[in-house]
Structures are given as structure tokens and as C-alpha cells.
Amino acid sequence: MPKVRPLLPLVVFFLVLSAVVFHLTLRAIAQTPSERDAAVQKLLADLEATRSRYANVPRKDGEFLNLLVKATQAKNVLEIGTSNGYSAIWICLGLEETGGKLTTIEINPRRVQEAKANLSKAGLAHRVTFLEGDAHKVVERLPGPFDFIFIDADKGNEMDYFNKLFPKLQPGGVIVLHNAIRFQNQMKAYLDHVSNHPQLNTVILSLTMDDGFAVSYKKRK
Numbered sequence: 001m002p003k004v005r006p007l008l009p010l011v012v013f014f015l016v017l018s019a020v021v022f023h024l025t026l027r028a029i030a031q032t033p034s035e036r037d038a039a040v041q042k043l044l045a046d047l048e049a050t051r052s053r054y055a056n057v058p059r060k061d062g063e064f065l066n067l068l069v070k071a072t073q074a075k076n077v078l079e080i081g082t083s084n085g086y087s088a089i090w091i092c093l094g095l096e097e098t099g100g101k102l103t104t105i106e107i108n109p110r111r112v113q114e115a116k117a118n119l120s121k122a123g124l125a126h127r128v129t130f131l132e133g134d135a136h137k138v139v140e141r142l143p144g145p146f147d148f149i150f151i152d153a154d155k156g157n158e159m160d161y162f163n164k165l166f167p168k169l170q171p172g173g174v175i176v177l178h179n180a181i182r183f184q185n186q187m188k189a190y191l192d193h194v195s196n197h198p199q200l201n202t203v204i205l206s207l208t209m210d211d212g213f214a215v216s217y218k219k220r221k
């Protein structure tokens with residue numbers, strides 16, 4: 001017993017030290033929601049600085065995708081054309097509210113790695129499955145169903161995506177095509193098709209007055 005007593009202050013010291021380290025570590029890991037929001041907004045702003053290199057959607061279009069995911073309560077989202085993950089971040093921020101998941105396809109391996117890093121930085125990687133390869137082939141092996149499909153890849157080849165994915169789009173779901181104004185000539189076959197399709201309601205809209213989306217809703221009946 002007399003030998004234990006001198007050790008007591010040391011034991012107490014280490015206990016207190018451990019508690020302080022534990023507390024500080026927890027504080028560093030568990031950011032408050034506003035700290036996390038600020039970090040994601042900073043990341044988005046950083047990505048906007050390299051937007052033209054990665055052909056990302058403009059910020060307003062990212063905000064629109066985010067709103068549309070929430071408004072449609074989308075749960076199973078497919079994106080064709082991940083690039084470095086900018087639009088995926090906006091989609092996943094919407095999925096944080098709906099509890100849904102994103103599958104995103106990109107043909108360029110370096111971009112897949114960059115997208116993975118960016119979604120991790122945003123704290124959203126748990127929402128995403130990244131698929132690498134030619135989306136025309138990859139979509140054939142995806143079972144679906146999807147309730148939200150966002151196409152933003154090789155312009156002019158949308159009809160192939162449409163033909164392969166329309167059967168996998170749930171009634172009540174939406175299919176959203178980017179660059180429907182700037183690339184309207186290359187996309188004419190698709191735009192005519194979705195505008196006249198008896199199972200779809202389609203609108204073409206712009207938030208930037210420069211380019212925009214074709215948004216098609218698959219009727220329930």
C-alpha cells in the first residue's frame with residue numbers, strides 16, 4: 001500500500017491528460033453543422049475556380065440540381081459524367097435530406113480519383129458509388145430502378161442513354177439533361193424525342209440565360 005501512494009498523482013495526471021486529449025480529438029472530428037457547411041461551401045468555391053478545366057455545371061445549375069433532388073424526394077440517383085465531382089456534391093447535399101444514394105459514372109480514371117477525393121473532403125462519400133468506364137456500356141449492367149437520372153457526358157449521344165435507361169426510370173421519376181440549349185443542335189434527336197414522348201412531360205429551362213436543362217418527368221399513368 002505505501003508503495004502505491006506515490007503513484008497516485010501520476011495516475012490522476014494521466015487520466016486527466018487522456019480526458020483532455022479525447023475531448024480535443026472529438027472536437028476536431030465532430031464539426032458542428034455550420035462548420036461543415038462552411039467547409040463544403042469553401043470546397044465548392046475552390047472547385048468553381050477550375051470549372052472550365054473540368055466542364056462543371058455552373059453554380060446556379062448545381063443549386064438547381066440540389067433543389068430538384070429535394071423537391072422530387074429522389075432516393076436512387078444516377079449521374080452520367082462525374083468529372084471531378086462538382087455536380088455530384090450538389091446532388092449529394094440534396095440526398096443528405098432525402099436519405100438517398102448516388103451512382104455516378106466517369107470514363108476518365110484520373111477524374112474518378114479526383115471526384116472520390118472531393119466527395120470525401122465534402123464528407124459525402126458515404127452517399128456515392130463511383131463507377132469507372134464508358135457509361136454507354138456501364139448502364140447496361142445497372143439494374144436500377146432510378147428515380148432521378150442526370151446526363152452530362154458525351155454530347156450528341158443522349159438517345160443511346162435514353163433507350164437504355166428509360167425502362168429503368170421509375171414512374172414519377174425525372175431524367176435531366178444538361179447543355180440542352182448550347183448543344184441543342186447535337187441534341188435535337190433527344191430533345192424532339194422527349195418533347196413528343198407520350199409517357200413524358202418535358203420542359204427546357206435556363207437559370208443562366210446562357211445554357212440549361214431538359215427536364216423530363218415520367219408520368220405515373
Ligand SMILES: C[S@@+](CC[C@H](N)C(=O)[O-])C[C@H]1O[C@@H](n2cnc3c(N)ncnc32)[C@H](O)[C@@H]1O
Pocket residue numbers: 054055056057080081082083084085086087088105106107108111133134135136152153154
Ligand atoms: C461535362 S463533364 C461532367 C461535369 C460534371 N457533371 C459536373 O458538373 O461536375 C463530362 C464528363 O463526362 C465524361 N465522359 C464523356 N464521355 C463519357 C462516357 N462515354 N462515359 C462516361 N463518362 C464520360 C468526361 O470525361 C467528363 O468528365
